[in-house]
Amino acid sequence: MRLAALLLSAAAVLAAPAALAQTAAAPPPLPPAAPWASPLAQDHPLVGSFWSTATGERLTPAQVVDRALDSRVVIVGERHDNPDHHALQAWLAEALVVGGRRPAVVYEMMETDDQPAIDAWRAAGPADAAGLGDALDWAKTGWPDWPLYAPMAGTALAHGLPILAGNLPQDTVRRLAREGLPALEAGLAADLALATEDAPVVRDGLADDVRRGHCDLMPEAMLAPMALVQRARDAMMARVVSRGLADPAADTALLITGNGHAREDRGVPLRLAALGIPPEQVLTVAPLEVEDGVVDPAAYVTGREGAAAAAFDIVWFSPRVDDVDHCAALRERMKNKKK
Template identity: 45%
Template sequence: MSVRRLLAVLLLLVPPMFASACAELPSPPLPPVPALASSHPLAGRIWAPADGRFVTPAEAVALLAGAGAVGLGETHDNPDHHALQAWLVAALAAAGPAPTVAFEMIDQDRQGALDAARAGPLDQFGAAMAWEARGWPAWRLYQPIAAAALAAGGRLAGANLPAALTRPVARGTAPAELIARLGLDQPLPEAEQADLAEEIRASHCGLMPEAAIPGMVRVQQARDASMAETVAALAGTGPVVLIAGAGHVRADRGVPARLRRLAPGLVMRTVGLVEVAEGETDPAAVAARFHAATVPFDLVWFTGRPEREDPCAALRRRQGATP
């Protein structure tokens, strides 16, 4: 069943106890992005780990609407994830103040360029921001997210660590003030350091030189800290919605963990948009995929997965490595 059809059905199945809340949360039109069909029993369902039950989209919006910040964690090349992000931004806008949408895909120091690009047509925004040239999936997948925020009177913001700082952070040569500001002077717990290192090895298909791994761990920490800074700075006039990879919005060690230190009074809720896995029908089993004892999101919205080339084969080909 497509995401579009599934949402339409689920919104009709809201339990009576949520009827009054849902009356205040009008369902926005779904964005015109092709949805992925999947016969997997979890596809399209939303799991609330704290309650140990599945919830409806309307219940999910009610939970998120009470937060000062919302993290929507994606797999970057999954079109369903962007369709659902756009729907959630529109639903949050319908439920309360206009949201500010902050993107991992835009660096903090490109805010001026972002504001200038906003003066032009939104379908040209990606080209103006060199979106795809910077390695992100097609802007057309993200455009409905931006459109949903802007239609409600919201804003767009860049959230990521500026590219010019990535190399100094990786090499350990960044200024002491920046190191302290990003929390890089505070050693990670040994298990977390090892876990992040293993994730980086796996995501680079074992092709990353071992000597580069500690620097990449620092960059991951720095990006989480930069995005947390952005969220904290923007909070107050309405909800801040962070669009980022799922690993960045996990509550145990990503942006939310850093945000708890920066702005202890700011509540951030997170949604992990997670592709279903063959043979995995227990929603709580997602925790193991994130090497966590418990599911590290407030909600998990399961989706199908697109047909994609083996990323490791593609990376080996680009690097001229033997399969």
């Protein structure tokens, strides 16, 4: 039924007057497909496919769209520098709108103190989302180039949907790492539902994420403070998502974030539950890069990707950006620095 509604919506768009067609987008191709931007393993048999981690079954793009349309919150992860992952995000953003939903688009990559600049840019009546990067001084943020993130903002702009900055400001993050929760302004820890301590399995998992994310090179004493930072970032994104749901211009929320933040067991979904948005209302979709010779989707859930893959509702397989061992490169830089 949802697919039929999607097709009817697409037909209505195509039949609309020219003035309406300028603001209502045609449905995106199903599924996201070649030509792939990432160069490695493009011919891998899993590339371009969706899989349910709960059932181990392959899903059609239409089934993925149906599940997204039936969710209050859709969280789509990414490897930040993989362009194909951003294409998936853009596809889902457009599919939600074509299916009749009005998502508030929330970005991990934008900090909450960026919101006035976002609002000022919109108030100026931009024709498209290209200039938002300049308004946010994106080139200095350290994130991949703005054109990778612009399509989702473009969908929001074209349909009058909220664009929300979801992350903690960097100065808050630094204070939090040094001073802990007391560094947060009055009431913020409670507002983010951070006052209650996490279960040990969640704390240990966050610490392990920090350890692995820093190639086992971070001093042990820094693991707990950095895990707190991760927890607080997830909580802030959850709070902004909940604000997006309350916006009269929206009826759902789409969060653009890294795969780590999208995890159901200790990422944003866990923080959403603390704010009263239960897991059954949240859909998590994680794009994963394929590995040479690993053609069984279950291996990505139980193998090296491990709990990371199992912690999402749906995984989508893409080619790889590179085969660089970033930890080896970091160790080499640190060794050279000590000399």
